[in-house]
Amino acid sequence: MTPMKEDYLKIIFELGGANKLVSNKxxxxxxxxxxxxxxxxxNKMVDEKLVTHKPYSGVQLTKTGTRYAEELVRKHRIWEIFLINVLHFDLPDVHREAExxxxxxxxKMIDHLDDFLGHPKRCPHGGIIPDKDGHYEKDHDKLLMDAKDGEEVVVNRFIDNHDLLTLLGDIKLDLxxxxxxxxxxxxEGSVVAQNLTDKKQLTIGYKTAHYVFVK
Known part of the structure; x- marks a missing residue:
């Protein structure tokens, strides 16, 4: 499987595609x-039975696609934990190394690393880490972009992206x-929000608001 196809599996999984349709957009x-x-x-992934596709609605991982994605995400995020906690990397830098x-x-190696780290449940940017049997707590969150005016939400996780994590560090938006x-x-599609934790008002761009999950 190509690295690009693996990136698709991981992002569809991260967007909730094991349990719901995720749009091409x-x-x-x-x-x-x-x-x-x-x-x-x-279209290629549909042919390989990694996803199903519903026209004008989006894609969802098949059982095979979900299992592939879980294995990839597990290895990636356990390495991120190691790089942060043991080697003291900065958060925006760990994605490329873990990739x-x-x-x-x-x-075998990832199982030993998981044991060494104490079986972490979440990676440094909030994403779930499946165990070796594919078990994990399901997230019931949504994109910040989809939060309604007047609604109060809690930041639950971020998409694993270097530029995003650097930006969020600059504006002090934390899990x-x-x-x-x-x-x-x-x-413009940007979201204006009051950070009730830090007592600051933030203007969060359209793209950024698609990378932040809240509950």
């Missing part, structure tokens, strides 16, 4: 690629922060 925004490229890859390591890590949604800009 969500995939395109999250991977920062053209919509036409997503359509082409989705390389996951492809050369055997199941566990409680936000009150003030408004959505009708033209």
């Amino acid at each position: 969500q995939i395109a925004i999250s991977l920062d690629i053209a919509a036409g490229s997503v359509t082409e890859m989705v 390389q390591l996951e492809h050369v890590t055997s199941d 566990g922060d409680r936000l009150k949604i003030i408004s959505h800009d009708p033209f």
